[in-house]
Amino acid sequence: MSNPRTLLDKIWDAHVVVAEAGCPAVLHIDLHLIHEVTSPQAFAELDRRAMGVRRPDLTLATMDHSTPTAPQGRMHPDSMRQLVRLEANCERHGIELHRSGDPGNGIVHVIAPERRRVRPGMTVVCGDSHTSTHGAFAALAFGIGTSEVAHVLAMQCLLQHKPQSMEVVFQGRPGPAVTAKDLALAMIGQITPQGGTGAVIEYRGECVEALGMEARMTLCNMSIEAGARAGLVAADKVTAAWFHHSGDFRHWRSDPGARFDRIAQVNVDGLAPQVTWGNQPGMVAAVDGRVPQPTDATEARALAYMGLRAGVALRDIAIGHVFIGSCTNARITDLRAAASLLRGRRVAPGVRVLVVPGSQAVKRQAEAEGLDRVFFDAGAQWRQPGCSMCIAMNGDVVPPGEFCVSTSNRNFEGRQGPGARTLLASPLTAAASAIAGRVADPRQFAPVMIEELPHAM
Amino acid sequence: MRCEAIVSRCVCMPAANIDTDQIIPARFLRGVDCHGLGEHLFDGLRRRRDGTPDPYFPLNRADARGARILVAGRNFGCGSSREHAVWALMDWGIRAVIAPTFADIFRANALKKGLLPVALAEADWIRLLQSAEASQPVRVDLNAETVHVAGHPAMAFAVDPFARRCLLEGMDELGYLLGHLSAIEAFEQGRP
Ligand code: SF4
Numbered sequence: 001m002s003n004p005r006t007l008l009d010k011i012w013d014a015h016v017v018v019a020e021a022g023c024p025a026v027l028h029i030d031l032h033l034i035h036e037v038t039s040p041q042a043f044a045e046l047d048r049r050a051m052g053v054r055r056p057d058l059t060l061a062t063m064d065h066s067t068p069t070a071p072q073g074r075m076h077p078d079s080m081r082q083l084v085r086l087e088a089n090c091e092r093h094g095i096e097l098h099r100s101g102d103p104g105n106g107i108v109h110v111i112a113p114e115r116r117r118v119r120p121g122m123t124v125v126c127g128d129s130h131t132s133t134h135g136a137f138a139a140l141a142f143g144i145g146t147s148e149v150a151h152v153l154a155m156q157c158l159l160q161h162k163p164q165s166m167e168v169v170f171q172g173r174p175g176p177a178v179t180a181k182d183l184a185l186a187m188i189g190q191i192t193p194q195g196g197t198g199a200v201i202e203y204r205g206e207c208v209e210a211l212g213m214e215a216r217m218t219l220c221n222m223s224i225e226a227g228a229r230a231g232l233v234a235a236d237k238v239t240a241a242w243f244h245h246s247g248d249f250r251h252w253r254s255d256p257g258a259r260f261d262r263i264a265q266v267n268v269d270g271l272a273p274q275v276t277w278g279n280q281p282g283m284v285a286a287v288d289g290r291v292p293q294p295t296d297a298t299e300a301r302a303l304a305y306m307g308l309r310a311g312v313a314l315r316d317i318a319i320g321h322v323f324i325g326s327c328t329n330a331r332i333t334d335l336r337a338a339a340s341l342l343r344g345r346r347v348a349p350g351v352r353v354l355v356v357p358g359s360q361a362v363k364r365q366a367e368a369e370g371l372d373r374v375f376f377d378a379g380a381q382w383r384q385p386g387c388s389m390c391i392a393m394n395g396d397v398v399p400p401g402e403f404c405v406s407t408s409n410r411n412f413e414g415r416q417g418p419g420a421r422t423l424l425a426s427p428l429t430a431a432a433s434a435i436a437g438r439v440a441d442p443r444q445f446a447p448v449m450i451e452e453l454p455h456a457m
Numbered sequence: 458m459r460c461e462a463i464v465s466r467c468v469c470m471p472a473a474n475i476d477t478d479q480i481i482p483a484r485f486l487r488g489v490d491c492h493g494l495g496e497h498l499f500d501g502l503r504r505r506r507d508g509t510p511d512p513y514f515p516l517n518r519a520d521a522r523g524a525r526i527l528v529a530g531r532n533f534g535c536g537s538s539r540e541h542a543v544w545a546l547m548d549w550g551i552r553a554v555i556a557p558t559f560a561d562i563f564r565a566n567a568l569k570k571g572l573l574p575v576a577l578a579e580a581d582w583i584r585l586l587q588s589a590e591a592s593q594p595v596r597v598d599l600n601a602e603t604v605h606v607a608g609h610p611a612m613a614f615a616v617d618p619f620a621r622r623c624l625l626e627g628m629d630e631l632g633y634l635l636g637h638l639s640a641i642e643a644f645e646q647g648r649p
Contacts, residue, residue, distance in 0.1 A: 017644040018637050023619050026637050028644055038539065040489035049631070055645075066487065078487035085489050129538040129562060145540035145566035146491075147630075155634040157641055161617065163561075193474055194532040197561060227535060229561055280474050298473045298530075391483045400506065412478040412536060414501040 004255035007232050008165045008200045011140040011252075015123050017157060024159040030122040030139075031058055032152045033108045034095070036082040037065045037393075038127030042149035043089040053093040055156040060098075060117060061090050064107045066393040067100040069356050069383035073395065093153075106359020106385045109133040109327035113217065114361050116243065120235040120252035125152060130327050130409065131230075132223040136216035137242075138235035138252040140200065143224065163200045163229045164261035170205035172269020177442040179337065180215035181329060181407065181426035183207065184222035185274040187266045189284040196228025199262055202254060203233050207268060213242045214333045221328045222409055225281040273442055275314050275405075276424040278302035279413050287314055287429055287441045305413055306421050307401065314439045317423070321404035322347075322380075322434040323416070324427055325356030326390035329407035332365050334358075334427040339371045341431040341445050342378040348437025353380035354396060356388040380434065392417045405433040462598040463552045463573070465525035467589035468515045475529055476536035477563065481545040483537075494541055495548030516549070520592060525552040528582075528589050532556075533574075534563025543570045553597045555604065557582045568620040569630065573599060581612040599624060 005013070018026040032055075039061075046052065053059060063086060066079035075083075083100065090097035098104040098111060105111070109130055112118050118134045124141035125131060127149040134141035144158065151158055168191070170183060188195075201223050203216075211219065216233045223231030233239075234253030254260075272286035279302045285292060293310045294300040303310065308317070324330070324338050335357060347353050355375045357363040363385055366372055372382045389396040390408035392415065398404040400419025407430050408415075411422035425433070428442035435445070485497040503514050510517045527546065533556040534542060543566045546554070553573035564574045575597055577585060581604070588606040589595055596605040599621060603611040622628055634641075 018640045023633075024617075026634065026641070028641070037486050041491050041540075044490065045631075065483075076487060082487060082489060127538055127540075129536065143538035143562055145538055145543070145562060145569065147540060147566065147569040151631055151634060154631060155638075155641060156645070157634055157637075159619070159630055159634065193535055194558060194560070197532070197558065224536075227532065227560060280476075296473075301472065393483050393486065410476075410478065410536060412476045414482050415478050418482070418501055419506070 004258040006165045006254040006258045006260060007138060007202055007234055007252060008140065008163070009258070011121055011123065012162055014121065024161045026157050027123065027160045028157050029058070029125050029152050031060065031112065031117055031124045032156070033112055033124065033126035033128070033131065034059060034061045034149065035065055035108050035128065036063050036086040038146050039089065039149055040082060040085045041146045042127070042153055045150040046153055049154070051154045053095065053153045056094040058156060059095045059153070060112060061086060061095050062098045062105060062108050062111055063100045065387045065391060067386045068394055069386045069388045069396060075394070079393065103360050106361065107327045107330065107387055109221065110331060110358035110362065113137065114359060119243070120239060120249045125158065129224045130221050132228070133217050133221040133327055135220035135223065135231040136213055136233050137239060138232060138249065140230055140232070142230040164198050166196060166199035166201045166228065166262040166264065167260040168201050168203050168264050168266060170203070170207050170266050170268050172267055174207060174268045174271040177273055177428050178271050179426040179428060180211055180218040182271060182274045183268055184219050185276065185281065185284045185424060186268055186271055188222065188226045188282040189274070190266050191226055191264050193225060193280050193282045194227040195264065196223060196226040199228050200230040200232060201226065201228045202260070203231060208233060209236065212333065213238060214331045217331070218328055222281070225409060273426060273429045275429060275439055276411050277306065277308060277314065279305055279411050281409065281411060281424060285314060287425070287439065289314060315441065317403055317439045319403040319405050319423070319433055319438055320351060321398050321402060322351060322353040322430050323356070323389040323404055323406040323408060324430050325354065325358070325388050326408035327358060328409045329427050330356060330358030330362065332362050334407065335362065335366050335371050336369070338427040338431040339374040341428060341435065341442060342380065343374045345378055345435050347379035347434045351434055351437050353434045354383055354389060355380050356383045357385045359385050389416055391415065392420070398422070405430045405439060462596060462600070463525050464594055464596045465523070466520065466592055467526045467528045467595050468521050468524045469528045469586060469590050470515055471528065471530045471586055473530035474532045474535055477534055477539050477542040478536055480534070480542040481539065486539060486541055491544040493548065494545035495550070498545045498549045523550065525550055526595055526597060527551050527554045528586055529554055529556040531558045533559050535560035538562045540566045540570070543567050543572050547572050555582065555585060555597070568617065568624070571624055573597060573616070575604060575614045577604065577612055577614055584609055585612065
C-alpha cells in the first residue's frame with residue numbers, strides 16, 4: 001500500500017511529464033484559459049519563434065476584462081485593439097473564442113465551469129490570478145504570467161516546482177447570513193495576505209462540505225488574496241451532482257492520514273458577515289464592528305487612504321456605490337442572494353448600484369427567474385456581463401474618494417479607479433448596504449432563506 | 458538574458474504588501490506589447506490628486522534617477538498575475554527588488570524576465586534599508602548570491618537554482634521545454 005497522499009499530491013503526480021534533478025518539473029496542463037489583456041504579448045512571442053499553439057483544443061478564450069457592460073458602452077480604442085488582436089490570434093490558431101455579446105461569453109472564471117470544462121483531477125491555468133476559482137472542482141488551478149502563457153500555448157506544459165500543501169480547516173458553525181465570501185474574508189483576516197504564500201490550500205471542515213459548488217468557487221477564488229497559489233476542495237457528492245454524474249470522484253480527495261506541509265485553523269464559530277475597512281483583503285471586521293486601531297504603519301496608511309478613523313462603526317460609513325459582480329460573486333446564486341434582499345425594496349437615494357452578471361448564461365438564467373426586474377424595480381442597473389468595476393478597465397469606475405461596497409475580491413488602492421475606496425463584502429451585505437445607503441448588516445432584513453449558505457446544514 | 462552584478466543606489470519603499478495594482482494600475486494594461494510602461498510605474502502613488510508629480514514620492518526624487526535597485530517591504534508584488542508589473546519596473550530601470558518576502562506569481566514573472574527578486578532575512582533587510590536610505594550604493598551579486606553594502610558583512614540570499622542558471626548562462630526556458638518535446642508527446646499519447 002502506498003503512502004497516503006494529499007489531493008495536491010495526486011493531481012501533481014498525474015501531470016508530471018519529466019522531473020530532472022535540480023530542475024522544475026515539466027507539468028502538463030489540461031485546460032488553458034485566455035483573455036484579451038494578458039495574452040497578446042504571449043502570442044507575439046510565439047510569432048517571434050515561429051511556433052504554433054500546441055493544443056488549441058485545450059485552450060478556451062473569452063473577452064471580459066475591458067468589455068463594456070452598459071448598453072451603449074464605448075470602448076477605449078486601445079482596449080478595442082486588444083479585442084481585435086485576441087480575435088485574430090484565436091482565429092489563426094483555431095482556439096474557441098467567446099466574443100463579447102456572444103451567448104457563451106462572460107468572465108473567464110465563470111464560463112469555464114459553466115461549460116463543464118473544468119473537472120476533478122485536472123490542471124488549469126490562466127494569465128489571471130483568480131484562476132484559483134477552479135479549485136472548487138478539485139482541480140489544481142493557478143494564475144500565471146504572460147511568459148508562462150506563451151509556454152503553455154507553445155508546449156501545453158509549464159516548468160513548476162511543486163508547491164507546499166496547506167490544510168485550512170474551518171472550525172465551528174457560522175452565524176446567519178454568512179456566505180462563502182464571509183468565510184474567505186475571515187480566513188484572510190486570520191492567516192494574513194501572505195499566510196498561503198508558496199502553498200496550495202485545501203479547504204476542509206464541515207462548513208466547507210456544506211457549501212454548494214458556486215460557493216466553493218467563491219472560497220477558492222479568494223485563495224490568492226491569502227497569498228496562496230491555488231485553493232482546493234475535495235470532490236464529493238456535491239461535485240458529482242454538478243456534473244449530473246453518478247460516477248465516482250472519490251479518488252480526488254486527500255487520503256486519510258495524508259500529511260500536509262502546513263496547517264492552519266480558522267475559527268468561524270458564530271461568525272458575523274464580514275466587511276473590509278482597509279486596502280488589503282485581510283483588513284476585515286464584522287459588519288457590526290468598528291474600524292480597529294491601526295497596529296502598524298501599513299494599517300495607518302490604509303486608514304488614511306480610506307479616509308477612516310479608528311473607532312468608527314462600519315455601519316456609519318455612507319456609501320455612493322454598490323458593485324454586485326466579478327468572478328468572486330456574480331454567479332446565479334450570488335444574484336439570487338442579492339435579489340432576496342432587494343425584492344420589494346428600494347436602493348437608497350443617491351446610491352449607484354451596478355449588478356453585473358458573470359456571464360451571458362447567468363444573465364439569461366437571472367432574467368428567466370425575473371431577477372432583472374427585481375434589481376430594476378429596486379433602482380439598480382442591470383448590465384451586460386464582464387469584469388466591470390472589479391478592475392475598472394472598461395469605464396465602470398468609482399470616483400476618487402467615494403466609497404463602494406463591492407462583491408469583488410480586491411480592495412487595493414486604485415483598483416476600482418484612482419482614489420476609489422472599496423469595501424469588500426458578500427452579495428447579501430452589498431444588497432443590504434444598497435438599501436441603507438451605508439454599510440449595512442444583512443441580518444437586519446427579513447429572514448434570508450437561501451440555498452448554499454454554509455449555516456444551512 | 459545575462460544577469461551581471463548590479464551596483465547602484467536604491468529607491469526605498471519599505472511598505473508591506475505593495476500589490477501589482479499599485480505597481481502598474483489596470484488602466485495601463487491596454488497595450489499589446491511590453492514597452493513603455495515605465496512612465497506609469499506606481500502611477501497612483503507618484504501623482505497627487507491634481508495629477509502633478511508628488512515630489513516626495515521616492516521614485517520622483519532627484520537622486521532616484523538611474524537607481525537600479527528597489528528596496529520594498531514584505532509580500533512585494535501580491536495580487537494580480539500581470540507580468541506588466543515586471544515590465545514596468547524594468548522599463549523604468551529597476552534590475553533588482555530587495556524585500557523580506559515576495560508574492561509567488563510576481564517572483565516567477567520577475568525571474569522569467571531577468572528582474573532579480575532578492576529575499577533577505579528580516580534582520581539583514583533592516584540593516585540594508587538603513588544603508589540604502591542613507592544613499593549608500595548596494596551591490597547585488599547573483600553569482601555569489603550575496604548583497605553587499607559598505608560596513609556590513611555580505612548578506613546571503615537564494616534564488617531557485619534553475620532560474621539562476623537560466624539568468625547566468627542565458628538558458629531559455631521555452632527552449633528547455635522544447636528539449637522535452639518527445640516526452641510531452643508520449644505523455645499526451647497516454648491520456649484519454
Ligand atoms: S472579475 Fe475581476 S478578478 Fe475576476 S477575472 Fe475579472 S478582473 Fe480578474
